[in-house]
Amino acid sequence: MPNIPFRSRRSCIKGIAAVVGGLAWLGSVQAQTQPDASYPSRPITIVVPHPPGGSVDGLARIFAVKLGEELKQSVIIDNRAGASGMVGAGVVARAAPDGYTLYLNASIHNINPLLYGKKMTFDAVKDFTPISGLAQGALIFSVNNDVPAKTVQEFVGVVKAAPNKYNFATTGFGSAGHLAIAQFAYEAGLSDLQVPIVLYKGGGPALTDLIGGQVHALADPMLSSLPMVKSGKIRALAVTGDKRSPLLPDVPTMREAGLKDFEFYSWYGLWAPAKLPEPILKKLDAAAQKVTTSASMKEQLENLGFESSYRNSADFAQYIQAETAKYGAIIKQANITAD
Template sequence: MKQSIYGGLLRAVAMALGVAGVVAASPAGAESAYPSRTITIVVPHPPGGSVDGVARLFADKLKNELHESVVVENRPGASGMIGAAYVARAKPDGYTLYINASIHSINPLLYKKTITFDAVKDFTAVSMLAQGALIFSVNPKVPADSVQQFITDVKADPDKYTFATSGFGSAGHLGAAQFLYEAHISKVPIVLYKGAAPALSDLVGGQVSAIMDPMLSSLPLVKSGKLRALAVTGSARSPLLPDVPTMREAGMKDFEFYSWYGLWAPAKLPPAVLGKIEAASAKIMGSPEMKQRLDALGFEVAYKNSADFTAYIASEMARYKKIIDTAHITAG
């Protein structure tokens, strides 16, 4: 009888251990089965802008690589911080991803007292995807046809001029602030808009004078003659605008500025899931088709893996801090 009872206890313990083993193994099993349902890529800006454009190109290819549905969800507002906060609180399971531009690494330098998340610690930097120079363009009624002439005209009558920016802290905002500082122009306001579309609409309409903006949103307006490009902010001329000089060629000695685009997930993303997404990103960004499509929109592939992207973010934040401090940019 004792042996029977003892045997029963052994079987019960074995069954319990077996169940525990299944429970303990399930997270790893879930990771190995990733993905098994729809993946959402959060874009913290309105549709139609540069971030949205890059995200939709990437999402279309990601679904083919991971063999699962991928949807883009726009959660705009507060210079991208509403969407970022949503992702920071999301479950780190690989089903909520996040694509944003360099503004993600600029916001914490500007909104130190009000930001509700840590832009580094609350996210997993998965991969850098692309970068693009900005177009420095003006309303056609602005008389200047060069950067140096623009500087001369603005200094002569600063009250006639304004800069637009598609978002406070965006690459275009910092680019414009750096330009105004280096040109020794202090009285021209930078007007904040909620997205590229309204900013460009007012620029075309003449309500503002100039903008630095990614090619995806500005290039069609330049090509159609609704805006006039004075310069591009990259290290070399764009093949899409071969007659437009770089800022350095236009007399701004060390001026070079890009908007870059990356893929993040919530912090503590399991290594197995990170590895799958990272590998898919590398394959997508390395494809000739993606290069061709990005080139046509004024971007270039700038893939970095998770470790390299993390290091790049740290170096860029140090550079942005110097610009913000030098140009005395403050929130509010």
């Protein structure tokens, strides 16, 4: 063994340590910027905070199949309904941020804090990682067939003439349909007439009573309302998007029907618990992009009245913030409270 002076040996050891440390730092940086190759190594669960059969559940089941194919792993839907989606959201907020518990919901996730505030057991922003915006869908504004109105303006006229005779239905307190009805009443000049809004715990019961005439108007996602319109059981007066739906080409938008500032979409996104590791976030976001922008997924969504509206994690977070501000304005002008 060469006779290396003590100081030289110490310098050599320090040099080796520096190289090893540099390699460790480089590995750490790469781990933060590159997807974890081992993820996912077991089935993923997507919590849907609504019962089976609704628009959120329908979208989630389509997305889960495609996501599983993309990640080459099973993706399971877990319906945790209750409290306007807050039961399921609470489950996810308390879950480990390991990418194996995800959360798919609609815009109501960010409407709830505006209504329930400190009553909530979690923070809808701080306790979640926004992964991707997935899709959006206009609502159908429809009426019972016995309502003597074939257009939005005719409907406004008959309600103004007999406000005590008519009411609105909504599929859940604070839902997109609830806020769309509140916005419609405000822009149509019906707010001061105090037309009753009947709250239901889902689209099924609301549609049943709309068909039966117990309620007279409803704003509801196409997934549930479109079959009733197509079968002639209810009458569609308008859609709430900025353009006509190819599924209802003869039905005008609210803007075309005379409400110049009216545009309303229910949107859908994917979240995880807070502090999701960056490599897993990037892998899930990339997979969601491939799924939602694929031709087959777009076709499936369009057939159900949705449209693909992929937003990456950063854009989705900004979009949520802007939409929450819009919802807050509607809630304030309509004086909607949870008390």
